[in-house]
Amino acid sequence: MIDTKFAPYGILLLRVLTGVALLAHSLYLKVFVLTMPVTVGFFQSLGLPGPMAWLILFIEVIAGIALIAGVKPRLAAVAAAAVLLGATWAHSGNGWEFSSTGGGWEYPFFWSLALISIALLGDGAHALVPSFRDRTNN
Helix, strand or coil: CCCCCCHHHHHHHHHHHHHHHHHHHHHHHHHHHCCHHHHHHHHHHCCCCCCHHHHHHHHHHHHHHHHHHCECHHHHHHHHHHHHHHHHHHHHHHCCCCCCCCCCCHHHHHHHHHHHHHHHHCCCCCCCECCCCCCCCC
8 A cells, every 4th residue: 555645755755865866976976086088988998989978977967956856757767767777787797786896787777776666656745847747637
């Protein structure tokens, strides 16, 4: 049974947590710790086009902000989940643990499923711009 009184707040908590994690991973790690030239090089080492790193950064930052603010959070979660599933693929050869050399796939896979959960559950409490128009109030 779903607790309809508190479930929206659980989704809000999940939304903010994943949004903060996306911003920490994108802005802090990719931009300030590794730097974007290193991130671009990593993408190229995977056989991906270097400019794709900038696209991924953009999606992660926008989706992170949207999740925190509650601006179309279900759509933001789907976009971010697609990125994190790609990260799961990128780290799949490094083993399970993210502490493995090169980072394993468990961390991005976990966040992929958390984001998919948000997309399935709904916008949650205090969404500024809901993902879909409420069709019951026409």
